[in-house]
Amino acid sequence: MTPREALRDAARRFAFSPTARLDAELLLAHALNITRERLLLTLDDHPVPDGFAALAARRAAHEPVAYITGTRAFWTIDLHVGPGVLVPRADSETLLDAAVDHFKGTQGPRRILDLGTGPGTLLLAALDQWPDAHGEGVDASDTALGYARRNAEALGLAARARLARGDWADGITATYDLILTNPPYVEAGAALPEEVAAYEPAAALFAGADGLDDYHRIARQLPPLLAPGGVACVEIGADQGRSAAALFLDRGLSVSIRRDLGDRDRCLVVTG
Template identity: 80%
Template sequence: MTTPRDALRAAAARFAFSATARLDAELLLAHALGIDRNRLLLTLDDHPVPPAFAALVERRARHEPVAYITGTRAFWTIDLEVGPGVLIPRADSETLIEAAVDHFADTAGPRRILDLGTGPGTLLLAALDQWPQARGRGVDASPVAVDYARRNAAALGMADRAHFVRSDWADGIADIFDLVLANPPYIETAAVLPDEVSRYEPAAALFAGSDGLDDYRRIAVQLPALLGTGAVACVEIGATQGQSAAALFRAAGLSVTLRRDLGDRDRCLVVTP
């Protein structure tokens, strides 16, 4: 009989293409068992290998993202439902929430939040969990993403505080916000991405023209009208785009500083009026 330890070793070997092969295997085995990864690791020898695990391993071996296989992804302090047609949240994006937390330190925090390109509600719902007194709006051009975001808000008990609409960035939005969050597409169209990204995640959420800056150009000109007194916008950028993206926002009359992620790469524009 195959033991859980043997099954994990074999699965990790199949996932040699992944930098997180062992973690991928553990997450899939925990999912097959219906428990979380921490419980799996604490009780590893207590479980038989469920038959469903083999099918999950085959899916991952075809480079399907683990988050699509399990249907969930952890982000900040929340868990989000994700699946085909919606961008998978990345830990790097938590840099935006960290920047917002720092901006509002020693204050009551933001009360009105806007999330541009919300995907499955990632940044808005994380911010609403951080500031329970806040309310917010998330917009996305994808109806699939908006549906995911609404389901996530309901699952997290935030349906009365989070309003999601389909929109092309801030078109038609005339309100003022204390915090604007944005994780727009920023990859150059000619870029070659890993199979698990290029084959599975939506291209519209990834690519932004020949230089990766097309959506920053749209957002930069809209942003001044959205920010109230004392407000801040936290905008995700690619690791090599700090100066070029910042220049677009400065040209719109905004002040910009750069914030680096845990890998010491430029990751977030911190933008104020």
């Protein structure tokens, strides 16, 4: 089988995925230990490696591509990921877009807090964006913090990133110019794609009957954490704009809603 035939066959097997061809290309590039860009430029120069069939079988069983390759690109960085952590998604880049707009024309945030940091997704992307900033990432999962520490080291950001186990903002008394958070927001019992439901950690997905459990806590904790002129960028589900925003408005905060590239509500932009 030629590489082109292997990609076509794999993409057919991945028909459940909206990015079937991309998935196949990423897996073949991973099997060849080259970038996807290099693969596309030199596709006919390579044999199909023996390991590609096993990788394709894993994806055909709906395992996330990021778990198979062990990496995921996000914003300007590449992150190590795997079982036990939420796979970074392009929709979450909406939070960084909102933060960049908020600090436009300034030196940017100096102190950053990421609540529920997972593998360090939002914190490390923000630290890469603003080289003079320092930040803290909090997560309740030791597995997630292990990935976050590995990523901070790999990206050369460990000296500027403090990572700690915690329960949202409990015990935090400092103030921050930028607060980022992507809490669980899926309603209990909601139907999810198999690659999400069967593989990604439920604790990072589900948040009670209406998906708002963790927003109640974050909204209560947020006001004293925001420095003057600071902003919190809070990820939400596409149908939670009004319901989640109301919790922050009730705390006397100002809220606007940022939409993602799919034109869906995705981020609460919260200021004092």
